[in-house]
Amino acid sequence: MKLQKDVEYRLELAKGFLSEAEQDDTLQRWRACVSSSILVIENAGLAALMLFGVSPLAHKPGGHLSQLISEGTVAREVAAQIEQLLPELEKYDSQEKMLAKYGDESTFRLPWEIFGAEEAKAALEAARKCMRVSLEMAGKG
DSSP states (O other): OOHHHHHHHHHHHHHHHHHHHHHHTTTOOOOOOOOOHHHHHHHHHHHHHHTTOOTTTOOHHHHHHHHHHHHSOOOHHHHHHHHHHHHHHHSSSSHHHHHHHHHTTTTTTTTHHHHHHHHHHHHHHHHHHHHOOOOHTOOOO
16 A cells, blocks of 8 residues: 555656646746756656555666566566656666756856756656656556
8 A cells, every 4th residue: 555655656746846847848947847857757767666566765767667677577568668768767867867956067067058948848758758658557647
């Protein structure tokens, strides 16, 4: 029962951050849109991972989900859903998250200089995709 609550909590977090990302997109707050989108992707990935009994405290859900596929422990249909998540989980992993928070300290580029409309639109689209897939996997989509 607790696992189901954990999954629902992660999905609700993802929904909230998606709402913020969409508002940020409308307001042309590109860095904030990317940051919120990354949190959608991360929480949607964790929700998907927790469907397989993995702790909500796990980090880097993409690695764990990829391992489920390589071990052959999931059905082909589920593996296909996971494979839709993996590119987004990889792309928006810790490096992008750090850039959205702190910028690129090695080149003194601030986050607002790094992320523009194009990056925000791509991150938002990835977030929407991850949300959709995770909801489908949880039987809520």
